[in-house]
Amino acid sequence: MTDTAREALARAADAARLAPSIHNTQPWRWVVHADRLELFAVPDRQLREQDPDGRLMRLSCGAALHHARVALAAEGWLHDVERPAGEPLAVIRVERHEPADPRAMQRFQLLHVRHTDRRTVSDEPVPQGVRQALVDAARQGGARLHVLHRDEVLQLAVMIEHAGAAQQGDERMSTETAQWVGGDRPAGTGLPDAVIPAELPLTTVAERDFGVSGTLAAGAGHDTAASYAVLYGDGDEALDWLRAGEALSAVWLAATEHGATVLPLSSPVELVFTRQALRRMLSDTGYPYLVLRLGIADADHAGPPHTPRLPAEQVIELADE
Ligand SMILES: Cc1cc2nc3c(=O)[nH]c(=O)nc-3n(C[C@H](O)[C@H](O)[C@H](O)COP(=O)(O)O)c2cc1C
Structure with a gap:
């Protein structure tokens, strides 16, 4: 079970690369262990002038945390999240595996579709x-x-x-x-x-x-x-x-x-x-x-492309255990 849990945690960290972040700074780093995934902020990618308190950096890390959880749920991994006051910002611990819920699998697909849209909106109000x-x-x-x-x-x-x-x-x-x-x-x-x-x-x-x-x-x-x-x-x-x-x-x-x-x-x-x-x-x-x-969205105009992401090896570390 441990090896497959570790692989699922690594896949969840990988899916979390798709998360939105302030100016696409991706200010997160993951450490994958056999039974848990740790999330750290990366102060090198914090906007010192615009975000001196790190509120937008942490908001971005929170979005990545949620993305990782959506990925785990899509594979049927029940998990628990701890949010210690300091570093790591969060620890996701897998508990057990169950057959995945189709809704959770659909949600996972949305990670790949979600993006920021700076085009003007259509005349149709949000219902x-x-x-x-x-x-x-x-x-x-x-x-x-x-x-x-x-x-x-x-x-x-x-x-x-x-x-x-x-x-x-x-x-x-x-x-x-x-x-x-x-x-x-x-x-x-x-x-x-x-x-x-x-x-x-x-x-x-x-x-x-x-x-x-x-x-x-x-x-x-x-x-x-x-x-x-x-x-x-x-x-x-x-x-x-x-x-x-x-x-x-x-x-x-x-x-x-x-x-x-x-x-x-x-x-x-x-x-x-x-x-x-x-x-x-x-x-x-x-x-x-x-x-x-x-x-x-205005259906008459093509949507924006996806923004780039850092390669996995720059944001995901596999711990030796
Ligand atoms: C906390 C936060 C604040 C953001 N603020 C702005 C903003 O003020 N203006 C803007 O155009 N986009 C803003 N964005 C969108 C990001 O630029 C965008 O998420 C990032 O470039 C990644 O692109 P994607 O969302 O299309 O994947 C913000 C995103 C986050 C998470």
Whole structure:
């Protein structure tokens, strides 16, 4: 059993490479043991300027953790997760093997389909039933999702504009962003030109301006039919950010399953003043972790390609035992 468990854990770490991460930094590392998988953050791939507290790094690691769990479940491995206060960030321990549930296998397929979509959304709103499914997925994933009302969307638009102006005026932040964005990205990290809009769409809530023009045809649409949501929760500590990342992955896979697109907008949580404004918008009921734009893709335009990933040997270590 041990050898097959170890192989399943290695496959789960491999599947977790597909997880979303801030600027595609993939700030995670896995150590595979005979009965457990350990997840570590990689501070070398933390954005020091944009993410000095490591909240987005941990959110990204949380998404990878959830991906690994989805992969294990798809093979029928029952497992337990421990989230120690320090390092490793998490330990997944396999308990026993059962016949896999077909729903879990379908979920695993979604890992390969999920991606960030920076094209404008279609005129079709995200159906209420789908929005509710995402709210439920966030809760099951360990956080909450608040879908914004129209007046809150306008407040969000102002916050994002302020955050964007503050960040673009900060030379160190712009230099940091430029290291991760644009070009072909042969090293397997960052955002290639192909996923960055050639021109920033004129939407009410602005997309992140990465400071470079890519080659993605973003479409002529608007964001009138988009829904905006805040992923939030009860605490604002390292462990809460990890849990938020797990919830993000759960929400995103549910959106993918229902044909909805997701674009995370993290600039308003990167700065203290906009983070506080978001918190007030949640009527102080929790701490904001990430803003998400949800939409239905415009079927007339080809979707963006998948972003690159680091090779497995750079993020997965097989422990000698
Ligand atoms: C915590 C987090 C924050 C992100 N913030 C943004 C953002 O502000 N703007 C954006 O265009 N994409 C954002 N993204 C999307 C990432 O750039 C994307 O996940 C990464 O490039 C990998 O691409 P993929 O999601 O298509 O696999 C964010 C992703 C995560 C996990």
